[in-house]
Amino acid sequence: xxxxxxxxxxxxxxxxxxxxxxRIDLIKYAGxxxxxxxxxxxxxxxxxxxxxxxxxxxxxxxxxxxxLFTPYLEDGFIQDYTIRFSGMVFLExxxxxxxxxxDSSVTHMIFKVxxxxxxxxxxxxxxxxxxxxx
Amino acid sequence: MFNEVIGKRSDKVKNxxxxxxxxxxxxSIGDSHPIFIDxxxxxxxxxxxxxxxxxxxxxxxxxxxxELYLPNKGLIHGEQTYHYERPLLVGEEIxxxxxxxxxxxxxxxxxxxxxxxxxxxxxxxxxxTIFTEKQVVIITETVRKELVR
Numbered sequence: 166x167x168x169x170x171x172x173x174x175x176x177x178x179x180x181x182x183x184x185x186x187x188r189i190d191l192i193k194y195a196g197x198x199x200x201x202x203x204x205x206x207x208x209x210x211x212x213x214x215x216x217x218x219x220x221x222x223x224x225x226x227x228x229x230x231x232x233l234f235t236p237y238l239e240d241g242f243i244q245d246y247t248i249r250f251s252g253m254v255f256l257e258x259x260x261x262x263x264x265x266x267x268d269s270s271v272t273h274m275i276f277k278v279x280x281x282x283x284x285x286x287x288x289x290x291x292x293x294x295x296x297x298x299x
Numbered sequence: 300m301f302n303e304v305i306g307k308r309s310d311k312v313k314n315x316x317x318x319x320x321x322x323x324x325x326x327s328i329g330d331s332h333p334i335f336i337d338x339x340x341x342x343x344x345x346x347x348x349x350x351x352x353x354x355x356x357x358x359x360x361x362x363x364x365x366e367l368y369l370p371n372k373g374l375i376h377g378e379q380t381y382h383y384e385r386p387l388l389v390g391e392e393i394x395x396x397x398x399x400x401x402x403x404x405x406x407x408x409x410x411x412x413x414x415x416x417x418x419x420x421x422x423x424x425x426x427x428t429i430f431t432e433k434q435v436v437i438i439t440e441t442v443r444k445e446l447v448r
Contacts, residue, residue, distance in 0.1 A: 183329065190327075193326070193327045194327045194328070196327070197320070197323045197324045198327070198357045198358055199358055200357065214372060223376045223379070224357055224376070224379065225327075227354055227379060228324075228330070228354040228357075229328050229329060231328075231330070231353050231354060232328065232329065232330040232352075235332045235335075235352075236332070238350065238386070242383065242385065242386045243353045244382065244383050245381070245383075246353050246380065247380040247381075250379070
């Protein structure tokens with residue numbers, strides 16, 4: 166693992182590829198987060214809503230994405246985390262989490278972050294402003 | 300149609316960053332790092348305590364805004380932003396409330412779309428802001444028509 170302070174603009178954090186999305190993943194997230202919208206867990210409800218099948222909670226993907234930064238929580242913390250939900254995540258999709266340094270100063274590091282599916286399509290994207298402890 | 304609720308707020312609700320919920324939440328996003336779940340690791344960390352993942356405020360209660368009716372189906376979560384003054388500590392009390400920050404409509408490919416901007420706040424017991432959250436919820440024309448009916 167690279168040390169945070171050694172990262173330069175354009176460098177990436179080590180990518181993480183999740184195992185294929187399963188229904189149990191989404192049931193667990195529903196239980197842990199309290200978001201029981203049935204389009205995330207029940208096929209019939211997803212179809213009724215005009216979807217081809219159940220989709221992951223956007224917040225599940227956003228929650229996963231922040232773990233790229235978890236190993237650095239002794240060096241700083243996520244001060245700002247902005248995400249646009251640009252695509253849907255379906256069962257069996259293979260999601261890869263990415264973060265690239267966009268800018269850095271003495272106090273902060275700004276990362277462009279995204280999650281892409283197996284077709285390299287962005288499903289969420291945004292920015293993380295990581296505040297460094299002095 | 301949501302213009303009259305702009306600026307409305309809920310009453311504050313006391314939440315606790317519960318150890319068990321943090322553990323369950325961290326597991327559900329595949330992030331069971333000891334900084335979130337191992338007591339000894341937390342004590343020895345710079346925080347002196349375990350902390351919660353940044354999207355954990357999803358589990359808090361924010362109270363209700365009586366005038367705001369949102370259907371539980373057919374809404375699209377467009378954007379989400381968190382701002383933190385510091386990470387949330389396991390065991391602490393957080394007082395949360397929400398407000399309707401804005402509402403506007405735009406013409407899109409699928410007709411007239413409504414955008415509701417919700418802001419959520421988390422404060423400590425001395426009313427210091429610990430985090431704020433901004434959520435953009437998109438209401439499609441189909442759902443809007445249902446609501447007007």
